Amino acid sequence: MKILVINSGSSSLKYKVFDMTDESVLASGLVEKIGIPGDSQLVTYQPTGKDKIKAEETLPTHRDALRHVLEQLSNPEIGVLDSLSEIRAVGHRVLHGKEVFTESTLLSANEVDVLKTLIEVGPLHMPANIMGIEACMTLMPGTPQVAVFDTAFHQTMPKASYLYALPYEYYKEFGIRRYGFHGTSHRYLTQRTAELMGKDSADITLITCHLGNGSSLAAVKDGKCYDTSMGFTPLEGLVMGTRCGDIDPAIIPFLGNKLNLSWDELDTLMNKKSGLLGLSGVSSDMRDLGAAREQGNERAQIAFDVFLHRLVAYIGAFYVELGGADAIVFAGGIGENDAEVRELVCDRLAVLGVAIDRELNRTVRSKEVKLSTDDSSIEVWVVPTDEELMIARDTVALSKEAVQA
Numbered sequence: 001m002k003i004l005v006i007n008s009g010s011s012s013l014k015y016k017v018f019d020m021t022d023e024s025v026l027a028s029g030l031v032e033k034i035g036i037p038g039d040s041q042l043v044t045y046q047p048t049g050k051d052k053i054k055a056e057e058t059l060p061t062h063r064d065a066l067r068h069v070l071e072q073l074s075n076p077e078i079g080v081l082d083s084l085s086e087i088r089a090v091g092h093r094v095l096h097g098k099e100v101f102t103e104s105t106l107l108s109a110n111e112v113d114v115l116k117t118l119i120e121v122g123p124l125h126m127p128a129n130i131m132g133i134e135a136c137m138t139l140m141p142g143t144p145q146v147a148v149f150d151t152a153f154h155q156t157m158p159k160a161s162y163l164y165a166l167p168y169e170y171y172k173e174f175g176i177r178r179y180g181f182h183g184t185s186h187r188y189l190t191q192r193t194a195e196l197m198g199k200d201s202a203d204i205t206l207i208t209c210h211l212g213n214g215s216s217l218a219a220v221k222d223g224k225c226y227d228t229s230m231g232f233t234p235l236e237g238l239v240m241g242t243r244c245g246d247i248d249p250a251i252i253p254f255l256g257n258k259l260n261l262s263w264d265e266l267d268t269l270m271n272k273k274s275g276l277l278g279l280s281g282v283s284s285d286m287r288d289l290g291a292a293r294e295q296g297n298e299r300a301q302i303a304f305d306v307f308l309h310r311l312v313a314y315i316g317a318f319y320v321e322l323g324g325a326d327a328i329v330f331a332g333g334i335g336e337n338d339a340e341v342r343e344l345v346c347d348r349l350a351v352l353g354v355a356i357d358r359e360l361n362r363t364v365r366s367k368e369v370k371l372s373t374d375d376s377s378i379e380v381w382v383v384p385t386d387e388e389l390m391i392a393r394d395t396v397a398l399s400k401e402a403v404q405a
Helices: 062-073 109-116 127-137 152-156 168-174 183-197 251-259 261-272 273-279 286-294 296-320 330-335 339-352 386-403
Strands: 003-010 010-018 024-032 041-047 052-055 086-093 145-148 206-210 216-221 226-229 327-331 379-382
Touching: 003 062, 003 127, 003 386, 010 062, 010 330, 010 386, 024 062, 024 152, 041 062, 041 226, 062 127, 086 127, 086 273, 109 127, 127 145, 145 183, 145 386, 152 183, 183 206, 183 226, 183 327, 183 379, 183 386, 206 296, 206 330, 216 296, 226 296, 251 261, 273 286, 273 296, 296 339, 327 330, 327 339, 330 339, 339 379
Parallel strands: 003 086, 086 145, 206 327, 327 379
Antiparallel strands: 003 010, 010 024, 024 041, 041 052, 206 216, 216 226
């Protein structure tokens, strides 16, 4: 069974094609700058085991982009499909399900209409997610479409974890609560780490660390999410590439008054001009900060220190919430590749009995490795995340249910 997985962004369309008989990737690609006036669209197509193809095309809408992708996939010379009928179902990454969608869902026009009512909680991402779904429904009629929600894994949190101390009626009326994000990644990390440790995922307690330009933690108890660092939006929690993470909410009206900023400008400030970029004045990329720190850039060092401080504080808090942990798991661009971050985090967690093989840690990039020593009280793992594979698995399961029904 071949599955197409789509991540439709505001100006991009990212995809992978899986052969689910062995969960191998047949092709992947990206269309960038969709809908940006005056720009042609950058298309990258990578059939597995063959040369990468890059080109500029005129693809002004997500539907145009998807049509081009489907043509490439079934092209006799460069494609990986004999015909588009080989694609048995399409899985879509969707940002937000609120409390309406608590698990992956087979989509019809009715579900898409419901998704449109959730745009207000994800105004940057949800319209693009929906455009991708509608484009697939138009160009691939009759092919099952499945939505896999970033928020779904976190729907097992207890009220003590997800409620804010605001008037309760705002939760009931407007759905204001912690939802959490990167849920598909945290779910994959939970299942895969359990496999690597030889445990049932229902019997494992973890702290999963998805660390990249966007970063979040999940406290996983008996295989289910108990707490997470992101909140009502992906802005809350850790210091991120351009997002501020946790701040005193009173700062927002204070800065608005001082700088005469609108609500939209304040939103942009916190989401796109803060975090590592705002603190360092150098970059949102941890690799660039590393180079700047080596050259003695004080602000780059401060940004790194604040990032590390917040990360360790969250891990420590989750450890106490969970009553201990079987393992701490590092994933994402930083978690999988930045040995210094991993080492310094684990050094600060030595008070909990954490110990890692430092030499081994310094050699690890983007591969599954147990870093902890035999005498460590908690196992420490690097596990590259695979959200697309998780989406593909859910898509297979739900599309089979649709056929059986």
